[in-house]
Amino acid sequence: MGKYMVPPWQVRGKLCAIGLALVTLFVSLASMATRAEAQEQTGSCIDSSLSARAVVSVARYFNEPLREGNGEVVGEQATAWFYTSPRLLVTAAHFANDFPDGAWQDVELRQAAREGQVEIATRVRLRVAVKGRISEGPRRGPGPTGLADDVAIMELQDPFPNATVLDVQSTAPTPDASVMVVGYPDGRMQVARGIVRRVSDAVGRYAGLALVEVQGANRLLLNAGASGAPVLDCAKGAVVAVLNGLLTSPSLPFLPPQYAVVPTPWGSPTNTAVPASALAAIRTCIP
Template sequence: MGKCMVPPWQVRGKLRAIGLALIPILFSLQGLPARAGSPEGGGPCVDPAASARAVVSIFWRFGAPRRDGWEEIVGERATAWFYTSPRLLVTAAHFANELPTDGWQEAELRQAVREGEPEVTARVRLRVAVNGRLSGRRDGGAGRNAGLADDVAIIELQEPFPHATVLEVQPRPPEEDAAVLVLGYPGGRMEAAQGIVRRNGELAARYAGLALFEVQGSNRLLLGGGASGAPVLDCGQGRVVAVLNGLLTGPALPFLPPGRVIPTPWGSPTNTAVPASALAAIRNCIP
């Protein structure tokens, strides 16, 4: 393997959820729902509909169902967006890692132009063109989060997606308190969520190289369950500043039922994302 295609440790996917248990914070991967409004202390954000044709839900079905205890897992779902061409999609590497590498694979793309309108569903053939270096260790320690800052992948479609538009990329990392907009597909349904870039010393050290932001609104767990790979756009120009790859949650509480997910406190980050500058490192590796 060359340095452009490093096989990372794989994160097992589920249709309902996918995650990495990182202590003391759960870092779940996938998802997206939302309501867009005015950012904290700022003006209106770009219209989500302007970027709708550049973002899709992507679903890949396993060759055979997998079992996780009593649960049957039939495939994986994530979000992806068109990058430089209607044939190239950016998504999260932890999703792309599950795709077979032996040639073209069948998958399903879904896209809605705006809420309430019919979705376009297309069966496509695709392959992983370039995968980031999502690497780490399963046994904990400092290396556990290593490579999350490279959790991006580029997927190639065999045929261009109809009426697709591409998103422009902002190579500079988002600044603190900047307003952002996330477009994604939780459970295959398009939603948009606004957020604010946050700085947190402890989390910044734990997730070095990642951008941190807080979803605005009452549903702090909004971006978790199908949104991995979603574009994080700057509210001013609508350019991609980062690629969504994680949900941050608080520690479990002993008086709540097992498995209950707890949001992070108000004023703290709710999600992590890979800065869009990571794409520059792998773009030249596209065959």
């Protein structure tokens, strides 16, 4: 039986029922050997190689494997990026929620190779400095689900070597703005261009969130493992939002299992993100 990692959102069926898959990755170790091709980019945007130096894949391994179907769950993985210093990382709160409160935790950070250099892969210790609160279970009555607070700041015990820190935009991203996302779905760095879409359900399930449509043929690109990825404004390169979910269409019963996840239609959002302004509120709570 193979050992693999599975995403926390698999056990949050009530959230998945509304079509929002929280995308922290628990990935098959076998699938991690396959490197996806970088998505083709068009148009004018910031140089992704500069922002990529600030983004890492973060993996937490369990002390003992957990049984899951016919295999064993060995850990979980997400995307994180450096915020204000080489010791502070931002990610999605739904990844950080299972970390022990205030305790140092062993994790693995990976960063894709720069030209002429090897990939960085290192074991580090970190702890959750502060995190937003996200709701579990179905929403009752009008109002936000709490997903707009799905961000966390983690503190490294030692600074990450040669880390680049990203700037943050205090205002929410505007509809039709061009953005770029740097993330680690399936543990492999991907750079995706996108467009911010208008939130039509402003007081319902997506209240307080930004909606992004990924450009390119792979509308499911920013799936498992991409949670926590920075959404960057193409003009200035500042972080405008933090990726936290995948939007899908209802599955069709006659489709084979490999096509069970159906992407949203063209012209509609593919992912949800928490506006970066949420970081200002929780940053004041860092001990």
